[in-house]
Amino acid sequence: MSHRLVKKVLNQQLHLPQHEQDIHLEPEEDDEENDDHSANRSSINPFDLLNDDHDSDPAEEEQYQGEDLTSTNETVVRYDNKEESSLKKDATSKSKKKKKKKNKDSSVANKGGDEKELDFILENLSLDVNSSNEQNISMKAKAANAKDKNKSVKQNAISVLQVDPKYLNAENELKRIFGSKVVKSFESSSSSNNQASSSRQIRGVRRGHYNLRKTVLVTPAGHWPRWDGSFSMEFLETKNGYNYFKYVHSSSYSQAQGAFEASKAINDLNALASVLLYHPYHLDSLLTMAEYFKVVGEQQMSADAIAKCLYALECAWHPMFTPLQGNCQLKFGHDTNKPMFTALFTHMKNLDRRGCHRSALEVCKLLLSLDSDDPMGAIFCIDYFALRAEEYAWLEKFSEEYKSDNSIWLFPNISFSLAICRFYLEREAASTDASVDSEKSSSSDLMKQALMLHPSVIKKLVDKVPLKDRIWTDILKHAFFRSDQTGIQSQDHLISIYVERNYLIWRLPDLQRLLSDTALQVVKTVENNQSEVKDWACVRKEAFSSEKNEYGHLLVSDFSDSVTSIPQENLQHFIGGPRMMREGGPIQDENQFANLQGNGHAPRPVTNRNALAVLFESMLPWVTYEDGGPEPEPEPEHDGDNQHNDHQEQENQ
Numbered sequence: 001m002s003h004r005l006v007k008k009v010l011n012q013q014l015h016l017p018q019h020e021q022d023i024h025l026e027p028e029e030d031d032e033e034n035d036d037h038s039a040n041r042s043s044i045n046p047f048d049l050l051n052d053d054h055d056s057d058p059a060e061e062e063q064y065q066g067e068d069l070t071s072t073n074e075t076v077v078r079y080d081n082k083e084e085s086s087l088k089k090d091a092t093s094k095s096k097k098k099k100k101k102k103n104k105d106s107s108v109a110n111k112g113g114d115e116k117e118l119d120f121i122l123e124n125l126s127l128d129v130n131s132s133n134e135q136n137i138s139m140k141a142k143a144a145n146a147k148d149k150n151k152s153v154k155q156n157a158i159s160v161l162q163v164d165p166k167y168l169n170a171e172n173e174l175k176r177i178f179g180s181k182v183v184k185s186f187e188s189s190s191s192s193n194n195q196a197s198s199s200r201q202i203r204g205v206r207r208g209h210y211n212l213r214k215t216v217l218v219t220p221a222g223h224w225p226r227w228d229g230s231f232s233m234e235f236l237e238t239k240n241g242y243n244y245f246k247y248v249h250s251s252s253y254s255q256a257q258g259a260f261e262a263s264k265a266i267n268d269l270n271a272l273a274s275v276l277l278y279h280p281y282h283l284d285s286l287l288t289m290a291e292y293f294k295v296v297g298e299q300q301m302s303a304d305a306i307a308k309c310l311y312a313l314e315c316a317w318h319p320m321f322t323p324l325q326g327n328c329q330l331k332f333g334h335d336t337n338k339p340m341f342t343a344l345f346t347h348m349k350n351l352d353r354r355g356c357h358r359s360a361l362e363v364c365k366l367l368l369s370l371d372s373d374d375p376m377g378a379i380f381c382i383d384y385f386a387l388r389a390e391e392y393a394w395l396e397k398f399s400e401e402y403k404s405d406n407s408i409w410l411f412p413n414i415s416f417s418l419a420i421c422r423f424y425l426e427r428e429a430a431s432t433d434a435s436v437d438s439e440k441s442s443s444s445d446l447m448k449q450a451l452m453l454h455p456s457v458i459k460k461l462v463d464k465v466p467l468k469d470r471i472w473t474d475i476l477k478h479a480f481f482r483s484d485q486t487g488i489q490s491q492d493h494l495i496s497i498y499v500e501r502n503y504l505i506w507r508l509p510d511l512q513r514l515l516s517d518t519a520l521q522v523v524k525t526v527e528n529n530q531s532e533v534k535d536w537a538c539v540r541k542e543a544f545s546s547e548k549n550e551y552g553h554l555l556v557s558d559f560s561d562s563v564t565s566i567p568q569e570n571l572q573h574f575i576g577g578p579r580m581m582r583e584g585g586p587i588q589d590e591n592q593f594a595n596l597q598g599n600g601h602a603p604r605p606v607t608n609r610n611a612l613a614v615l616f617e618s619m620l621p622w623v624t625y626e627d628g629g630p631e632p633e634p635e636p637e638h639d640g641d642n643q644h645n646d647h648q649e650q651e652n653q
Contacts, residue, residue: 159325160398161326161368161369163325164362165324167361167362168216168359168362169219169359170351170356170359171183173356174354174356177355213227215310216314216324217311217313217347219307221304224308227281228279228280228281229315230252230279230281231249231316232247232316233245233248233316234247242328243320243328244331245318245320245321245330246334246336246337247313247334247339247340252279253279256275256279256282257284259274260275260282260284260285263275269288272289273285276289280308281308281309281311281312283313283339286312287305287339287346290306294563295563296565296566299353303350306346306347307347309339309343310344310347313339323369324366328370329370329371330371332371332373332375340370341370344363344376345376345378347363348360348378348381348385351363352385352388357389358389358391360389361382361385361388361391364385365382368382376554377497380411380494380501380554381413381501382398383395383413383502384413384501384505386398386421387417387505388505392421392425393425395418396421396440399418411498412450412453412491412494413494413498413501415453417502418446418450419444419447419449419450419514420514422440422441422446423447423514426442426443444514444518444521447518448521451518451519452522452525452536453536453543455483455522456486457499458472458481459484460495460496461503461515465507467506471516478526480526481519481523486540488540489547490544490548490549490550491543491544493556496556497554497556500556501560504561
């Protein structure tokens with residue numbers, strides 16, 4: 001074979017098409033096609049065309065030249081056919097590659113376009129998000145501002161008379177005063193006494209076990225009856241940020257009220273007690289019995305009756321009635337609301353007698369917040385409880401914020417109590433080296449203003465406390481303090497209430513010294529400056545302008561610590577009926593009803609027994625009654641003395 005032919009074949013093999021080189025540049029995509037193409041290419045060995053017979057004869061070369069040319073042509077044709085097939089395959093792969101490339105380019109272009117479009121959308125979205133964020137931020141800022149505004153308004157609207165429920169429990173305050181060990185030992189001793197008494201129980205006389213509703217104002221005793229739901233509370237309206245309510249009686253309660261009014265009209269305490277036997281939570285009956293127990297010296301039973309009354313009142317509260325927050329009004333003008341005020345006022349005094357002054361302060365705040373007209377005169381004793389509870393800062397705040405003016409400092413109790421508050425706050429600041437608010441008046445200035453406005457207080461305090469030092473004699477010799485009357489009925493009445501309520505505070509030597517020193521300063525001022533005396537007289541007439549006693553409905557005795565006791569024998573004619581006398585009067589021994597007949601049932605129907613005796617008996621935790629019972633036997637008619645004596649003998653037997 002000639003060298004030219006070999007070179008031609010080699011050149012054809014060496015100069016591969018450009019598309020094959022492109023195919024080799026992407027082995028990952030066309031691995032299968034490249035393998036086929038390389039297999040076809042490797043099947044043709046160009047060196048097979050070369051022979052090692054270069055040293056052969058020329059004749060033989062000529063002899064075989066034709067054959068070689070023929071074979072070479074066949075080989076070349078065969079190779080060309082293979083090349084054409086490979087070219088076709090390469091063209092097909094190239095077209096596929098072009099299509100793939102086009103698709104890839106289009107996908108890249110589409111991807112780029114999509115990315116651009118996506119970026120554009122995201123840009124718009126980011127703008128929207130930013131704008132929405134800005135809107136949200138602005139809305140949140142507005143909401144926060146509105147919230148802060150509402151919060152500030154709400155804080156301003158929050159009454160200074162808000163009640164702290166944790167201080168309403170007298171037992172907690174007793175533990176703070178005397179220690180939990182002392183209180184627990186006392187409770188254990190009393191419970192042991194109850195257990196000793198209950199050891200005499202007989203079978204079948206225990207009360208049924210049930211859980212009483214937990215309340216805030218009082219803690220119900222375990223032997224109290226269940227709340228019967230005989231009255232409820234209804235919502236009236238919302239006005240000036242206050243919710244107005246009133247109590248509503250059921251038909252059964254109205255019947256009990258009618259029976260109470262009938263027994264009250266004839267002064268029959270026995271009939272009144274019978275109302276409580278069938279209606280244990282009748283409010284007016286409980287309040288009347290509490291007053292009766294108080295005057296006969298049964299202070300604990302009186303307090304229990306008041307606590308039971310408050311328990312029933314709280315059980316009937318409306319869900320919207322939140323009096324501890326100071327935003328509810330329960331107007332005294334509604335007759336059904338009046339027992340709430342009476343019970344709270346009596347409960348407040350009971351807490352004060354037990355020495356629980358902080359609890360009494362919280363109850364007084366509640367009482368004052370229920371009706372802005374203050375029908376019970378709670379404002380004339382709230383300062384006393386604040387001083388006894390050492391709430392000096394709160395009392396100053398109360399005088400500044402209550403009713404948004406300073407008019408209450410004109411009352412004698414507030415004017416003197418503010419001076420005492422300032423005195424103790426100054427002492428506290430001096431002991432702790434704290435700075436004193438220079439904008440506020442000093443205790444001596446406040447005391448001077450109080451004495452200039454209410455000079456008759458000195459005379460009443462000297463008599464009530466009493467103040468026996470010689471200096472008080474010298475002070476009372478002056479004409480300005482000589483009289484115990486100012487000539488204004490309202491002012492004189494309020495001064496009497498103040499002295500009756502607060503005289504115990506003035507037994508402290510420090511306060512007596514403050515009062516005497518300030519009184520001497522007032523004497524000098526009166527002697528040297530008559531115009532100032534006239535000015536204070538004008539203020540006095542302006543503050544108490546009415547000629548009538550505007551506070552005549554408030555009794556001085558209601559603000560007194562002393563309890564008037566009446567011997568029980570003097571109350572027998574109120575208990576009613578000779579039957580009461582025949583049964584020996586009220587119960588004398590709590591165990592006389594323990595030995596009951598009929599497996600724990602009452603030996604006689606309740607209606608045929610003394611109501612007060614049964615009422616006392618019902619307060620014992622181990623006594624219970626059936627709903628029914630035998631009908632009472634009719635009593636024989638008393639035609640004469642003989643029949644009366646026979647009947648008396650039968651009863652004695």
